[in-house]
Amino acid sequence: MSDAAARPSALPTSASAPDALDQGGKTPPLPSLQRAWSVVAILSLAAIVSYIDRQVLNLLVEPIKADLGLSDVEISVLQGFSFALLYAVLAIPLAWVADRSNRKWVILGGLVCWSGATFMSGFASGFAILFVARMLIGIGEATLSPAGFSMITDYFRKARLPAALSVFTGSGFIGSGLALVIGGALYAALEAAGPVTTALGTFQPWQMTFFGIAMLSVPLFVLIVLFVREPARQPDALAPAAGEEPSPFEILGFLTAHARVYFPLFFGFSCFAAAQFGVGAWAPSFFIRSHGWTQLEVGQALGPVVMATGPLGVIAGGFLAERLLLRGVRDATLKLSMAAIVVALPFAAAFPLVEGGGLALALLAAVLAFGTVPFGAGVATFPLITPNRMRAQVIAVYLLVANLLGYSAGPILVAWLTDAVFADPAAINLSLAIAAPAVMAAGLVLIAAALGPYRLMLEAAENPEN
Template sequence: MAIAGSAPETPPPAAPGLVGRAPAYAWWVCAVLCFLSINAFIDRQIINLLVGPLKDDLGLSDVQISLLQGFAFALFHALAAIPLGRMADRYSRKLIIIYGLVFWTAACAGSGLVSTFMMLFVMRAMIGAGEATLSPSGYSLLADYFPRNQLGRAISLFLGSGFVGSGIALILGGAVLGHVVTSEGSIVLPLVGEVRAWQAAFLIASLPGVLCVLLMLTVREPVRTSFGRMVDANLPMPSLREVLAFMVRQRRAMGAIFIGFSLLAAMQFGLGAWTPEFFIRIHGWSRSDIGYAYGLNFVIVGTLGVVVGGWLSDWLATRGYRDANLRTGFIAGLCAFPFVVGFPLMPTGQLSFLLLIPATFFGTMPFGAGTAALPLLTPNRMRAVVVALYLIFANLIGQGLGPFSVAALTDFVFGDPGMLWLSISVAGGLLLALAVTIIGIGLPAISASLREAEAGERP
């Protein structure tokens, strides 16, 4: 099945415009994309509960684990994002997502069949490349289905579903590992045979990919729009140089989003990668216990944080704040700081987890808000490419720097695995402080750029 052109497959809804109500089908598309995001984050994040088994079976250090958690995924996610973003601006976003889904699902299953660091690194890289199809095409689809006053909510749900996936990954990993404790360290799976605990977790996590493909087949390709105006599908594609030139002209606004929100992501991914191991290593919790507890925290509190962030952004926008998206990130970052710095310093696991709850809530609030600003700033024909460029920062800085910064402090600065608590506190505090500063500086620039975009001054 060849990738079709950008013309709609069936008569789509009318252009959504700046203000209005999205049709029911638009919310169905949002729900399908959310389900795919849940699946993607399960495949991406389940490794975070497998740190101990991987270290034991493969003899890995904390830094090697961080490379599997972040760098292997993030680098190839970033490398694939640019060409895939270009394709999403021209070809069927639906089919691009389907092909990527099949690819990353196969790689997740492959992660459960390998037995060396390098082969697992390759599988993680393939998952990253495959999942790079989802965000640029997904954001672009939502921007064409939803009016301006509901777009923040839709994108926040899309992003919030990732935290549901992260939580399910932890719960699933905890269930698998809890079973293995009573099964002498291995599980017998149909068609595969006997596998280690971490291998079984990867194999089981890959199964929902089949359902995701079937759901994605129900999505129609919409008419491309820009602030409610139809976009001619036959217009020539802008070159990468033109896209970069546009971003340079908007460098203050783009810089605040790209760098500021990527640093917020680095804080959250760093916490997500090492918090389970923190409770296991420092407070003696079992892997199944922290898997269930932290997983439910992500599913309930993390999702609530992203949804509330989207609601706050929309609420601020309806009251005339053009910088509503960045303002939401600024407020959330300030509120998160004392809890992110403080929870690893608590003397008991119960107190640490109590502070982790608001840290998760405020830490996840900015995710939808920052990304929702990009389609509003960017002409339609450049939209997916700009989102793809953002993903380079969000993944290399967020998923690459976040887990690595904690592991590097533990291995190279403190030189003691038992100092993981201090590594999390220091890394989280520094990343948050930098993010809030950069976003605060960018607030006036985002207002000016959106005023220009809404006036229709951009081609």
Template structure:
């Protein structure tokens, strides 16, 4: 009889303990619902490799300034448009319809298709016979790469809980620095090797400029990565607590109306920081070549190592710090980190461009790249943390559109305009770079500081389940 009495008592305790887990400790139950960490981080690793390949394909052009200008007969303004507008225009415009598909269809398929397209169009840059042909090929690269980040960031938000998302996004976005570093280091060596003769002859193709061989080389890794992207699969979509209004048809317009100031601060602030990053990446090699007489191989190795070490360290440490602050209840941590970093960037970009020696300029570049990278992952994660699941890809694509229109259409071209028409001297590249990037970084800091309070309110809306319809949140901090 003792056994009979003890057994129900034991069963009751188990049932009650189970209730405690499910009702009083929902966060632990939710943790069990996420994919295994090893699986999730494997997906991040593959997608980060895809991003590295993408950045190499878009960034390799920065080492080809002098031969491209010489053989195509273009000035700094035209090259700035080739590096920025040609790629950025279609990269941004195509991003929104692709993101609409990413919110409704397989994100894995979109990423794989984009990878194939941009790899082929990178190779097409090696076939261009004129400035117009190269411009069109660069547009094609932008179309392919437009499929990547909106789909990836939406996918990552379904693989990681919010308190771990910044670290995952930071690892992915560190691909920008890995890709740029590899493009500079390996690309510099390739450029010096293939440009020893003005022309090269290829089977079935005929004569091409020797620098065009570089595009054939960098197109190969993307094709090799394609099977690994295909094998990552499609994670289950997670409907967050604030998605009911979206599902009922309130839609993206209502979300923009309610959280408009938050999104303006996020998009405008971090877009200005992206503009600084793109502009530095586009013109820093030419700065060292013109001011200090370095060759493409020398600046590729030196600046590539700076980007690899300082950039990847900055973005990953920034992501870890942001996650830690979010866990401590500082919901506007991404904007705080971004504003402080932008203030440092505004000072360091002047220090790099006005340094009296190459060694001091390179030392300043280390600090500059660390400061630029530090909030980069946090900025991307910030969008995911205040946007419902059904809108993530589209709102990310809108972020990409705004940031790239700002960066690609204003950053590199404005520097070219300054050297050609304001200072009227290519040797004034240092002044042009300091002027454009210094002003952009200061505006970034001011915008993010202004938006911190709005971001806190929007974050509270999503966390409390009020979602799109939560308008009266003025007292939430």
């Protein structure tokens, strides 16, 4: 391993981003736990709103298909690929900005972008406008995870990170559930009222739903401005020499030097994400097509299940990983993630095939509860082994892979099986029963391959003199 890869250099910060050492040359103290957890709560609320904006489309699939004449594959492109496309292109540059500047204002800029794009979705009259709007939502939301992860990391000591990050990550599932609950109730009310005619034209209930959802970002913007502060950046054992700026090639060199750790983890956790995103994207349509539910019924039944089981898996996994790490189980984040997926896999194969919507919903709850554990415990792996000034960018690389593979491949695989293999929209149950278990199994193989190299990297990080 080269010296540059072993000791990557640090990015200098602007005046708005505090240095790792204060003017006296001392490490700045961590904020109080009360303040740290208050910031986690506000950033988690931002994640909830972002997921509502992102996921409400899944509930509106059937009326959008009817009005715009789209196929399942076209819908899946809107659900995933269009969102992930510019996310993939801009996530790393935006994370680079977060590593150098005030992360609070990076997040606020993203909030304005994604909420404006959600409002824009209400003006869609065809595939193209929805595609562009979904790309803009991806750009805005690309700021939240890297900047949020990096900011939270500077509020807590490392042993407490899995719990804090799992709360932040798990809150997105509350947003996914609320997208169904709020979106279902709002769409049902608007559907009962009928199309709305204004000076700008006539808008269908699904278009008005986008307008209403976008307005949730207004109070959130005010809350972040008033109560979130940029923390001092903390040094760590992997921190490089001050005053040196790592180029993209040096960051790539760091990842390449540890390729046996990062690459299997990037793609393994992305496979777990693909399974969850594929199920999440098509579960509303599954219950509508296979069990005859309405959008309101989907929101009332599936929404609370997503809100309860998704965060349960993420947050419980994070806190359990924290306890195991404090007890000296150094690879706890990986082992715990693998064990949870092994449990989730048979439920993922069973829920689309059983008779009765209630039983299918109960089995799906198990898929969400166990299948989301890696989103808390597993993702906390990256800050534990990545230098401070590179964290946001390395997390952005992971999110790039996770979004391209997870958001794109997950929904598209289900839609392709439905359209091309079975050639029947009613066969969505068979598509779900095949797609999710297959990608879960692939993820298990990849994570298992990273276990040994990960332990060696932890030893090096904990004993830098060696």
